[in-house]
Amino acid sequence: MSGIAQSVSNGTGCVSANLGVPRRITALAFLAALAAVQGCAAISSPVANGVPVRRIPPELLGESRANLQTIPLSLLRQQQPPAHIVGAGDVLGIWIEGILGVRGQSPPVSIAEHGGQPPALGFPIPVRANGTISLPLVEPIKVDGLPLEQVEQEIRKAYVVTKKIILPGRESILVTLQRPRQAHILVIRQDSASGGEGGAGGASGRSVGFLLNFGAGTRGVRRGTGFAIDLPVYENDILNALARSGGFPGSDAVNEIVVERGTFQDDRGLQDLMRQMETCPPGGDPMALPAAPARRVHIPLRYRPSELPTIRPEDVVLQTGDIVFIEAREADVFYTGGLLPSGEYVLPRDSDLDVVQAVLRIGGTVNSGGLNTANVNGTVISPGIGSPSPTLLSVIRKTPDGGQVTIRVDLDRALRDRRERILVQPQDLILLQERPEEAFARYITQVFNINLIYKFLHSSNAQGTSNVTVP
Numbered sequence: 001m002s003g004i005a006q007s008v009s010n011g012t013g014c015v016s017a018n019l020g021v022p023r024r025i026t027a028l029a030f031l032a033a034l035a036a037v038q039g040c041a042a043i044s045s046p047v048a049n050g051v052p053v054r055r056i057p058p059e060l061l062g063e064s065r066a067n068l069q070t071i072p073l074s075l076l077r078q079q080q081p082p083a084h085i086v087g088a089g090d091v092l093g094i095w096i097e098g099i100l101g102v103r104g105q106s107p108p109v110s111i112a113e114h115g116g117q118p119p120a121l122g123f124p125i126p127v128r129a130n131g132t133i134s135l136p137l138v139e140p141i142k143v144d145g146l147p148l149e150q151v152e153q154e155i156r157k158a159y160v161v162t163k164k165i166i167l168p169g170r171e172s173i174l175v176t177l178q179r180p181r182q183a184h185i186l187v188i189r190q191d192s193a194s195g196g197e198g199g200a201g202g203a204s205g206r207s208v209g210f211l212l213n214f215g216a217g218t219r220g221v222r223r224g225t226g227f228a229i230d231l232p233v234y235e236n237d238i239l240n241a242l243a244r245s246g247g248f249p250g251s252d253a254v255n256e257i258v259v260e261r262g263t264f265q266d267d268r269g270l271q272d273l274m275r276q277m278e279t280c281p282p283g284g285d286p287m288a289l290p291a292a293p294a295r296r297v298h299i300p301l302r303y304r305p306s307e308l309p310t311i312r313p314e315d316v317v318l319q320t321g322d323i324v325f326i327e328a329r330e331a332d333v334f335y336t337g338g339l340l341p342s343g344e345y346v347l348p349r350d351s352d353l354d355v356v357q358a359v360l361r362i363g364g365t366v367n368s369g370g371l372n373t374a375n376v377n378g379t380v381i382s383p384g385i386g387s388p389s390p391t392l393l394s395v396i397r398k399t400p401d402g403g404q405v406t407i408r409v410d411l412d413r414a415l416r417d418r419r420e421r422i423l424v425q426p427q428d429l430i431l432l433q434e435r436p437e438e439a440f441a442r443y444i445t446q447v448f449n450i451n452l453i454y455k456f457l458h459s460s461n462a463q464g465t466s467n468v469t470v471p
Helices: 021-037 148-162 238-243 267-278 355-361 411-416 436-448 454-458
Strands: 004-009 012-019 091-096 123-126 173-179 182-189 207-217 220-232 256-260 296-300 323-326 333-338 343-346 392-398 404-410 429-433 462-469
Touching (some): 091 148, 148 173, 182 238, 220 238, 355 392, 355 411, 355 429, 404 411
Parallel strands (some): 333 429
Antiparallel strands (some): 004 012, 012 462, 091 173, 256 296, 333 343, 392 404, 392 429
């Protein structure tokens, strides 16, 4: 004969029961109902009403950070011509016996500043802005775009053929390159590679360094370095500008270089620009300062093997007035809450982190069954039989239009299906919650503090005792 004996004192009862299977199910349902009366965040929280991963458009699932490769450095350097082509700003060494130089004497010799350039013979003659040179007794000679050999032919033609100042066969003319034209550029760096002037001076170009503070952001003050560099022709490209200002950008720099074309054209324009940059407000963009109309060129530094970027040869060639800007990379972070430890965590730069890995990295529980160190061996101990692991993961993600979407991830399914393990993106908010049934089970084991024996769970006519603390 089945029966229930019960005594209650101050809300605490000692129960001796001889229950059949139907009555056991009824008792468990009654306890679950009591848990619901107390309220449950798993039911009341609106965050749980997210969109399942399988219904999220691909563009919102995030982009992989893995397998990015450094761009071939040869793409950042201009192609070298077989011979020097004369242009405005070059200084030529010219010797014309009897005209520029005394007949019978040797021409003067000058050692080039550039270590890789041979000594120059003759007197220095600059190529003017209109591409001509001025020599005694003849009209200005157009030399822009000509190799040195052809410049020599044009000088011979002017003195022997056009003016007939020198008899044919008696001319002695030499043309060499004394100093190549240079591009005066400004390099602004915020990455760690900019921490010194090593290699910035050298014999191949003049460099003047200065420090700039770009204000405080979420990561603190960014201390940048600026270089005013003179690059000889055919070395006036991105690769040489990087080599003379600290080297290739490090991991703390963004994955692109911005070149702003023609912002200043002379020393006065450079000084005006530097004064404007010194007044840049905290958090302001130094590239957004008012200046002459300019054009920006974006050159990527890293790429995916299947998407080699298209870089035009003219994109990497620098001219006087150009500004090369290397911006510091803000750390990409994500945030956690709910049943996870609340905090801000940094995303890896060049590798992927999915939601399951993120939960494990910050010390969350995944498929542990709620076991503690005392019942890992399978021993059921007081209190209760353990709580189920929470499996409802909500990822609140920003959308390109400035809104947000809540993505619902099933951790149980994510352990079995790789497609459920979406990649964590910058500024994601990850909340771990319990499903209603998981919350009920935890509430029963923790609040009611039931102590059952093995036979009660497996016998159709089991004898068991329980201590129940009624909330």
